[in-house]
Amino acid sequence: MVIVTGGTGYIGSHTVVELINAGKSVVILDDLSNSRIEVIDAIEEITGTRPLFHRVDLADAEALKNVFDKIGEKAEAVVHFAAKKAVGESVEKPLLYYRNNLFGLVNLLEEMQRFSIEKLVFSSSCTVYGQPSVIPVTEETPRQKAESPYGNTKSIAEDIISDCCKVSPLKAISLRYFNPIGAHASAKIGELPVGTPTNLVPYVTQTAAGVRQELTVHGDDYPTEDGTCIRDYIHVVDLAKAHLKALERLDKEVSVGGNHEFFNVGTGKGSSVMEVIETFKAATGVNIPYKIGERRPGDVTEIYADTSFAEKELCWKAELNLKDALGSSWNWEKNYRNIKA
Ligand SMILES: NC(=O)c1ccc[n+]([C@@H]2O[C@H](COP(=O)([O-])OP(=O)(O)OC[C@H]3O[C@@H](n4cnc5c(N)ncnc54)[C@H](O)[C@@H]3O)[C@@H](O)[C@H]2O)c1
The missing domain is CATH 3.40.50.720 (NAD(P)-binding Rossmann-like Domain)
Structure with a gap:
């Protein structure tokens, strides 16, 4: 057990x-x-x-x-x-x-x-x-x-x-x-933050669901290609x-x-905030209204994983990509909020 x-x-x-x-x-x-x-x-x-x-x-x-x-x-x-x-x-x-x-x-x-x-x-x-x-x-x-x-x-x-x-x-x-x-492919379990989400993706799905008016992108002047922070989702x-x-x-x-x-x-791939917004649209057809806000204290500019150790020793590798993940998040949000479309 x-x-x-x-x-x-x-x-x-x-x-x-x-x-x-x-x-x-x-x-x-x-x-x-x-x-x-x-x-x-x-x-x-x-x-x-x-x-x-x-x-x-x-x-x-x-x-x-x-x-x-x-x-x-x-x-x-x-x-x-x-x-x-x-x-x-x-x-x-x-x-x-x-x-x-x-x-x-x-x-x-x-x-x-x-x-x-x-x-x-x-x-x-x-x-x-x-x-x-x-x-x-x-x-x-x-x-x-x-x-x-x-x-x-x-x-x-x-x-x-x-x-x-x-x-x-x-x-x-x-x-x-x-x-x-x-979220799980069944859309029966997923991320359910208490109060206002502090993570990007629940904020994106709640904005898509109309629970939030618009997404704030925290800073677009980072030294990355499109100026937004990069994470490994x-x-x-x-x-x-x-x-x-x-x-x-x-x-x-x-x-x-x-x-x-x-x-x-991790996946070994970094994606910017703007990439997440664009990929969400590609995965779901839903456009996310957003504005550019201040940087958040403590946010690092860019981080993603080297996963070769996990691949070799744990025999584990990510199989699903950003689009899969964002699509499943949206399905979970819709199921939770009873959104039919
Ligand atoms: N979600 C992330 O972004 C992330 C990233 C890195 C690490 N982690 C770590 O992964 C773990 C799980 O995260 P999650 O996103 O599923 O969070 P979550 O809040 O959804 O799950 C944590 C669970 O632990 C329970 N819990 C908290 N304190 C407890 C206590 N004292 N006794 C008994 N139960 C308690 C909560 O009720 C909750 O069900 C945490 O340790 C978190 O720090 C999460």
Whole structure:
């Protein structure tokens, strides 16, 4: 059995679907602070199997212990998604982020140790690279001082896991996600940000749906071809599959990077904000009204992944492209909002 923390969330739910489709039994731990219980129904509709679910806050050590008393014996591995992820909010409320993301991780590692669960896949982020001087970034690219408390929780979490791997049988893989977008082909699960989206693609789809009047492009004077920022947009279904590969690798006990390995999970291709707007139109036929606004503090100019290490060692490569991802995001948005066209 695989424990998936944060499994009703955006990336977690897509990963649960892939795990169930691969024949794994799954138990989800989530406090529903940023997701809805209906996601469990959607997972069941997609896969025909209802994953087990416990509502628990990982930062609450006692509550987590009680849940592990029920499930710990049967678990063979943990995929750990549960975290708060809003960069701006983390600047406003650093302690909330350190408590939630780091206490949660420490409590989880303690419970894993108590039940001798030795395999962990962790959700890290390309934010650990900051604005790298050489692009594309490899896993050897040095990490930089985090721009936000959120980013810092990812760097510290990687270090906490590394320290545990040095002194215990724990084997871990940290996947450094680039920019996850898109939704499951069924359009039954997808990204559902709370409040005003801070990520580009949910803003684009909500603008297309008429929920937002227009998109603001944050800066068109960056030193890139069209002046807008460049990111590596990875389809969430491809990303979900990378977790399966990571679990397989932990099962096989192969490692070239010690007991804690790191993999970039992106497409290897950078796309600008303007490219996203144009590709959305090509994929869906919907034009996105936009205006040019100020740059956002903390936004890096350009980043995309070198994925050769993941291709060689994880046997994983992105199969879906930007157009596929944007089309699926729009289908999800339309399904969620009951838009027929
Ligand atoms: N989406 C991105 O752009 C992105 C990029 C890089 C890394 N990540 C990381 O991937 C992971 C998943 O991200 P997501 O986009 O699916 O986010 P999400 O908010 O949709 O999912 C996270 C889930 O964790 C739950 N959760 C949060 N704190 C919890 C706690 N203390 N106890 C129990 N459950 C808790 C939330 O309710 C939610 O269901 C996070 O760790 C995030 O930092 C996300």
